[in-house]
Amino acid sequence: MEITKLSINRTRLLETINISSKIGAIDNGGLNRLALTHEDKLMRNQFCEWLKAENLEVRVDDFGNIYGRRNGRKNNGPAIAIGSHLDTQPCGGRYDGILGVLTSLEVIRVLNEHGIETDYPIEIINFTNEEGARFSPPMLGSGGVAGVFTKDFIYNLKDTNGKTFEEALKEIGYMGDEENRIKLVRNFIELHIEQGPILERENKTIGIVEGIQGMSWLTVKVIGESNHAGPTPMENRKDPLVISSKMITRINELTREIEGLKTTVGKLNVSPNVANVIPGEVEFTVDIRHQDDETRNDAMERLKEQLSTLAFLHQVELTIQTPWDSNAVTFSPLITDVISETAEKLNFSFKRLYSGPGHDAKYMSYLGDTGMIFLPSINGISHNVLEKTLDDDIEKGATLLLSVILSLSTEN
Ligand SMILES: [Zn+2]
Incomplete structure (x- = not known):
């Protein structure tokens, strides 16, 4: 596997994260961007604008999941999917899954900038209601697409004010079509913060997630x-x-x-x-x-x-x-190997570990070979305004994601 000479644009990526950090901002640098609220809508609007600026085909499905598709040479083939979620806890941080969506966006920007053609199409995804803070259980968007939850079950879930998922989705204008759901998934790669103390304690930059407990x-x-x-x-x-x-x-x-x-x-x-x-x-x-x-x-x-x-x-x-x-999920060893070989070639220190929290990748692993990249959380803190991941680690994470996506989307 060749390591790409392309590099991500650190300034642009950090600026993009900064813009997201203002939407639903609360005191001390935190975010309150509960799923399907006005703040979530504003973030979605911004995200769609970014996708369109990269000439991606933007789709919204019947769970409100947003997709941006970048065509490949084998356009009828399965997609390499990347992304995570832009919603937060009521007193959440600015990194969590947001980092997974925005580093994916940076990957797309770099590919476009250099006119890179890939064999497989790439789809960037923002999943609805990953946090489960407004509508419980969590991971509804990815669970819906993977067939874990029925549409009826999801639509009838209520928040604490008695508003249903369906009503809230319509209200913010993100009720899309069932036919827009992602169907053919070759791989799904999700970058996320660790939300635990292990990487920081062991002085590792990258966590390669073997599965979810x-x-x-x-x-x-x-x-x-x-x-x-x-x-x-x-x-x-x-x-x-x-x-x-x-x-x-x-x-x-x-x-x-x-x-x-x-x-x-x-x-x-x-x-x-x-x-x-x-x-x-x-x-x-x-x-x-x-x-x-x-x-x-x-x-x-x-x-x-x-x-x-x-x-x-x-x-x-x-x-x-x-x-x-x-149940526990073990990710594809094929993907964990690609990620660890790439991290090794990039000279990034890494550790293989299991995730305690659930993630969209869990359900996406039902659709295609899936893997996750974790970045260190300072003091292991998450779901808290004090959540922090260092800029240097974010840059390395995005660099690794870029190389992994290039390698997976191109046939050797
Ligand atoms: Zn998350």
């Missing part, structure tokens, strides 16, 4: 006996919060026994949640992740068993539900 959510409900805090003797209590605390500690201990397993209890509801009343009911969630589905499922079974034992010992009622389950 599988994930399960449990909703655990512990029912005891609510009573007055004063007269009820300690030995007669069935306090579900005390039992829940034992359960949470046990979950944490068990997690440490299983290599690579991550569990988080991030949500706890206490009822009635009053200072002088023994709680009657406690509900908490457990987020469980591992790169191997079997390990995750085994861990989940052990965990349920141990919680049941604790509930039995302390004579409280227990129900455990699994409202969300998502």
